Amino acid sequence: MADVPLTAADFPPPSVEEWRRLVDKxxxxxxxxxxxxxxEGGLSLQPLxxxxxxxxxxxxxxxxxYVRGTQPLGHTEGGWLLCQEYAGPDVAATADALRDDLERGTQGVWLLLDAPHGLDxxxxxxxxxxxxxxxxxxxxxxLEPTADVLRPASLLLEVLAKKAGAAKxxxxxxxxxDPIAALARHGAAKVDVARTLTEAAPLITSLLKDAPGLRALLVSSRPxxxxxxxxxHELAWSIATGVEYLRELERxxxxxxxxxxxxxFALSVGGQFFPEIAKLRxxxxxxxxxxxxxxxxxESQAMALHARTASATKTRRDPWVNILRGTAESFAAVVAGxxxxxxAPFDEPLGTPDEQSRRLARNTQLILRDxxxxxxxxxxxGGSYYLEQLTGEFARAAWTELQRIEALGGISRAIAQGDMARVLTETRTARDKxxxxxxxxxxxxxxxxxxHEAPVQREARPAAPARAEGAITxxxxxxVAEAFESLRDASDRYHAAHGVRPRAFMANLGTVAEHTARSTWISNVLAVGGIEPHEHHGFADANAAAELFAKAGTTLAVISGPDALYPEAVPAYVAALKAKGARTVAVAGRPGDHEAAFRAAGVDxxxxxxxxxxxxLKTLHTHLGVA
Structure with missing residues (x-):
């Protein structure tokens, strides 16, 4: 029989209904x-x-x-603008950093102004x-000032007039x-949004005529x-800010x-790659x-969109992972147009970034481009079923939130009423869980x-000033990492005071093959809390484990092994370990039907x-005397 070539027609595509029937099965x-x-935000990702x-x-x-971008050819004519952010107390050092970075690939400058962390x-x-x-x-x-939002604008215009000449x-x-961002930070006592925009109106009209490439207004989602x-919420509140600016300026x-x-507009890009692409679109x-x-x-409907990598996703512990986070977030921003x-430099959570970290941040975008x-x-x-659908879902959810804010009287009133604070508290509570x-x-x-990571040392930034009495909170x-990082900080203080880290005696039951998966997981969990696990692989009996525990120099023991050994072994091991001075005995795994019996035997x-x-882990710190 002659070979007959197969074609796509020989494999008709299954319908969604057929796929669903197989999945349900x-x-x-x-x-x-x-x-x-x-x-977050009530949305969900589908499997297909x-x-x-x-x-x-x-x-x-x-x-x-403009879902697909504001330029007909996208970034193909020169690419996006590599615009780095700068902050810090030392103006001279920042000036040198600007010179070095612009010589090495940075194309634009974003200056964060005012206390506590901005340029003075x-x-x-x-x-x-x-x-x-x-x-x-x-x-x-x-410019992105956080306090007086009008004076820095006038200062920059004066500098531009003297240095750049007449080529406006x-x-x-x-x-x-951006008075609404300032309102969120400082409260109504210091910021009058309507008055600020009224004062800015002549400047806006003048710039549109003489320097159309200079945009007077900023809508920053940073707060x-x-x-x-x-x-x-970030998307909806940013659009609500723009709505209020349109309304007040028309007046x-x-x-x-x-x-x-x-x-x-300036939005943050977080750690969920595809949802963040959909958000910007x-x-x-x-x-x-x-x-x-x-x-x-x-032509007025095209959004000028700046994207920054999110601060909330970055960590002080193992900060090198921030390089990967920043790469994914930058990638998402570029794909979104x-x-x-x-x-952001990987060491930003630690203090003022150094030259190496700025170079790594800059080169991240250069590699993505070149x-x-x-x-x-x-x-x-464009054309991805996934991203097109998700873009629409984000738009509808944010529009619903925008309507809610408008029903409250606009975003300024929502801030004054404490609505944003309430929503943020609810969000943080759910995320913290x-x-x-x-x-x-x-x-x-x-x-x-x-x-045992080697710490990355950076010059600490000044502390935030105390809030004024009566101001909006x-x-x-x-x-997101702050809670667990606080446990590691406590472990570091314990180590500095005692010369050793808080430690746990690992009483692993059964053979290595039987307990390795669970004991490895537990060792990882203990290290999350800065507790050093001391593993021991199998014992002849509970007394042998207790004898080794007595020499371990700790009051914490963790029993780990296969579930099948627990009913008989756990009571015996708990009794033996506590007889040798264990103040706390933990068991790895869910206790199930044995919880009452295990607790009666002394499991903590x-x-x-x-x-x-x-x-x-915080409870274990307390038992171990870690402040």
Missing amino acids: DLKGKPFTVLQSPL YTPQDAPAPSEPPGVAP VKDEATLARLLQHVPLERTPVH QALRGSLGI WADAGATSV AGVSPGEAARSMQ AARLLWSKVVAASGGAP ADSVST ESSLNRVADPA AVRTRKLPIVGVSEFPHL PPQPVR LFLYAGADLFQL
Whole structure:
């Protein structure tokens, strides 16, 4: 029989219904929802996306509503702008860093101003010294003040006028006038949003005519994102801020189209790769819809979007992992079509970054552009059923939240009423629970900790000033790793005081093959709390284990082994270990039906996946005398 070549027609594609029937069969009675992955903000990821979920996009890149980017050819003509952020107390050192980085690939400058961690720019001369090595005629400069949002804008304009000459049309950047971000940080007693925008209105009109590349207004999500907002809330609150700016400026005589062309958005990109891509695409969609509804022409609907890698996802422990986090977050920002991207140095949580960490951050984007060629495809996310559907879901969820904020009277009133504080508290509580139970794992901190890592030393930043009495409680920056890092900090203090770390005697039952999987897991868990595990593989009997325990120099013992050995071994081992001075005996694994018997025998606690490991480890610290 002659060979007959097979073609695609010989394998007709199965329908979604056929796939679903096979999946339901394999689930053996479990609900289909077990295959869905929940996201913060009420969204969830499906196990399969099809053309029925999200048809191919009808608009090309560069066309309203700009889901696919604001440029027809995307980043293919020169790439995105590599725009690094700078902060710190030393203006001279930052000026030198600007010079070095611009010579080595940085293209734009983003300056964080004011206390506690920003640059202290009091006058024109200070700003001129800061920018002395920056070729202002070809380098976009962006300001992000946290206190007085008008004065830095005037200072930058004065410096630009003197250094860049009369070529105003070529100037690029943003002046950072963002009174709602300042309101969130400082309260109504110090910030009058309407008055600030009224005072800024003549400047906005002037810049649109003389220097259209300089955007006067900024909408920064930093106060929300750093305080732990979900992606949906960050997106919705940013759009709500833009809405209020359009509304107030129209009252001051600036049309919505003009105000929109004067606005720069800056959003954070967190650790969930595909959802963060969808979030940035949804931001452009929503802003286009808002400006269109306000009467703005299509060209006014294009969002100028800056993306920064998130601060909340970074860790002080094993900070080198931050390089991987920053790479993934930068990758997501580029794929989503951000106009400019800032990659934070890996040591940012530790203090002022050094030259090496700035170089690694800068080169992350250079590699993505020049070696991974991410600038060679316009809208690489376009047409993905998954991302198109997720973009729509983010947009709908954020629009619902935007309507809720508008019903409260707008974002300024929502802040004044404490609504943002309430939502952030709820979000942080839920996220903290996921972190404590390791449903949200943190590599290097709550998973695979490096107990004996060499610390990375950096110059500490100044402490935040005390809040003024009567002010709105501002959203406090928080990193997801802080709870577990506090346990490691306590372990370090114990080590400094005693010369050794708090330790646990590992009483492993059965053969090495029988207990290795569980004992390895327990050793990892103990190291998360800065407790050094001392493993012993098998014993002749409970008395032999107790004799070794007496020489271990600790009061904590952990019994670990196969479940089948526990009913007989646990009571005997607990009695023997406590007779030799064990104050605390823990058992690895869920006790199940044996919990009452084990507790009666003297077991103090159980360590198992899904438990609140932070609280369990904190309890062990207390038993071991770790402050």
